[in-house]
Amino acid sequence: MDYGIKELIIAIITTNRELVSGGTAPIFYVENDEKKEEKALLVSKTTMGMVHDIGDGTYIVVKH
Known part of the structure; x- marks a missing residue:
């Protein structure tokens, strides 16, 4: 079996404080x-x- 965290947004990186x-x-x-x-x-x-x-100045880091 394979255990661990999967399919999860790990972090959000943005230049737009109003959006996130x-x-x-x-x-x-x-x-x-x-x-x-x-x-x-x-x-x-x-x-x-x-x-x-x-988009809109935002990246997400995702665990697939």
């Missing part, structure tokens, strides 16, 4: 697109998740 708030996943607010990409890459590497651009 609350929820169960940690939210990282960053100043610009460069910081957004950097933070998303670091979170995805440490959690073995995948980064998805959902």
Whole structure:
């Protein structure tokens, strides 16, 4: 059997504070697109998740 966390949003990284708030996943607010990409890459590497651009200045890191 394969146990573990699957199909879960691990983190939200955004430049738009008005678009994202609350929820169960940690939210990282960053100043610009460069910081957004950097933070998303670091979170995805440490959690073995995948980064998805959902538009409006927001990335999500998802465990598939």
